[in-house]
Amino acid sequence: MTPPLVLRAADIVAERPDGTTDDIHFTEALAESVIGHATRPGELVLDPFAGYGTTLAVAVRMGRRAIGIELLEEHLEIARARTGDRATLIQGDARHLSRLVDGPVDLVLTSPPYATGGDLAEDPLAGYAAGDGDYDRYLEELASIFDQAASLLRPGGQLVINVGNVIASDGSVTPLASDLVRVVDPHLPVLGVTTLRWDEPPPGLDGDYLLWFARPVG
Numbered sequence: 001m002t003p004p005l006v007l008r009a010a011d012i013v014a015e016r017p018d019g020t021t022d023d024i025h026f027t028e029a030l031a032e033s034v035i036g037h038a039t040r041p042g043e044l045v046l047d048p049f050a051g052y053g054t055t056l057a058v059a060v061r062m063g064r065r066a067i068g069i070e071l072l073e074e075h076l077e078i079a080r081a082r083t084g085d086r087a088t089l090i091q092g093d094a095r096h097l098s099r100l101v102d103g104p105v106d107l108v109l110t111s112p113p114y115a116t117g118g119d120l121a122e123d124p125l126a127g128y129a130a131g132d133g134d135y136d137r138y139l140e141e142l143a144s145i146f147d148q149a150a151s152l153l154r155p156g157g158q159l160v161i162n163v164g165n166v167i168a169s170d171g172s173v174t175p176l177a178s179d180l181v182r183v184v185d186p187h188l189p190v191l192g193v194t195t196l197r198w199d200e201p202p203p204g205l206d207g208d209y210l211l212w213f214a215r216p217v218g
């Protein structure tokens with residue numbers, strides 16, 4: 001797992017793509033640390049929730065090959081502008097990951113869309129479109145996506161998920177990190193959990209983590 005790293009709140013603002021307002025707390029320093037630790041030059045990094053392309057941009061800058069899936073065209077355009085043709089970007093739904101990507105992949109590094117517990121007025125896995133989703137179904141769908149990711153990994157390849165526990169507007173905390181460990185571990189054994197340190201913790205999160213899983217060798 002990665003050496004201790006103090007993430008900087010200023011990087012969230014500095015790295016925010018022009019024209020966007022989202023606070024993505026998945027910074028380049030975090031991606032660099034994981035990719036440097038888990039892969040060698042020339043290896044393939046997959047991000048099934050490519051977002052604005054931080055994983056992919058850092059991977060190609062570090063001499064890795066990179067492929068990303070992103071649901072929303074407006075996010076894909078920003079990711080494409082960052083990577084050019086050095087990364088493969090596919091518009092699609094990560095719930096169908098195994099139809100979209102061929103393995104073997106050396107590292108899956110991602111940060112999924114977040115949800116709070118209970119009924120969900122918006123579906124996080126449909127770009128937060130209005131829907132009749134609920135938290136358990138969201139977890140089941142994430143487990144299926146990471147099961148598909150596991151089947152793309154080479155033996156010994158790792159899945160690393162950045163996720164925080166989410167504080168709802170009523171102050172309740174959804175333990176998304178431990179819930180994800182619980183639903184992904186049956187598909188891919190968990191190696192460990194890194195607690196991320198921030199100089200100023202991002203608002204809305206109660207703890208920020210890297211969850212490490214690995215495909216067994218042999």
Ligand SMILES: C[S@@+](CC[C@H](N)C(=O)[O-])C[C@H]1O[C@@H](n2cnc3c(N)ncnc32)[C@H](O)[C@@H]1O
Pocket residue numbers: 024026047048049050051052053054055056069070071072075092093094095109110111112113124125126127
């Ligand atoms: C937290 S961001 C990911 C940040 C990303 N790891 C990066 O390097 O910038 C989550 C992204 O997942 C996308 N998304 C949500 N549901 C999806 C789905 N079903 N398939 C693919 N992408 C999805 C969202 O549009 C959003 O861009």
